[in-house]
Amino acid sequence: xxxxxxxxxxxxxxxxxxxxxxxxxxxxxxxxxxxxxxxxxxxxxxxxxxxxxxxxxxxxxxxxxxxxxxxxxxxxxxxxxxxxxxxxxxxxxxxxxxxxxxxxxxxxxxxxxxxx
Numbered sequence: 001x002x003x004x005x006x007x008x009x010x011x012x013x014x015x016x017x018x019x020x021x022x023x024x025x026x027x028x029x030x031x032x033x034x035x036x037x038x039x040x041x042x043x044x045x046x047x048x049x050x051x052x053x054x055x056x057x058x059x060x061x062x063x064x065x066x067x068x069x070x071x072x073x074x075x076x077x078x079x080x081x082x083x084x085x086x087x088x089x090x091x092x093x094x095x096x097x098x099x100x101x102x103x104x105x106x107x108x109x110x111x112x113x114x115x116x
Contacts, residue, residue, distance in 0.1 A: 054095070
């Protein structure tokens with residue numbers, strides 16, 4: 001099993017940027033594409049945003065190979081602060097909804113933004 005220690009990857013304790021999330025995502029997918037178990041360790045992270053989590057975790061749901069069963073088997077999260085667990089739930093829920101029907105979701109969003 002391999003470990004990704006977020007604090008080491010982002011060089012700090014604030015996980016807020018999508019670019020940092022992309023770094024983490026790329027590391028995770030490097031393991032998953034080879035069907036290797038990976039633990040993502042959030043120890044010492046003091047602030048985390050959905051922007052970071054969307055990039056790091058939410059993007060995984062864009063790949064149909066990464067089903068819930070697959071991710072439950074190969075991806076493990078560790079040391080997630082109690083107050084951040086809801087962020088994970090929200091990100092996963094939204095990612096599943098978005099990638100299940102991406103075109104409809106984007107059409108709805110564009111309609112709201114453009115007033116169509």
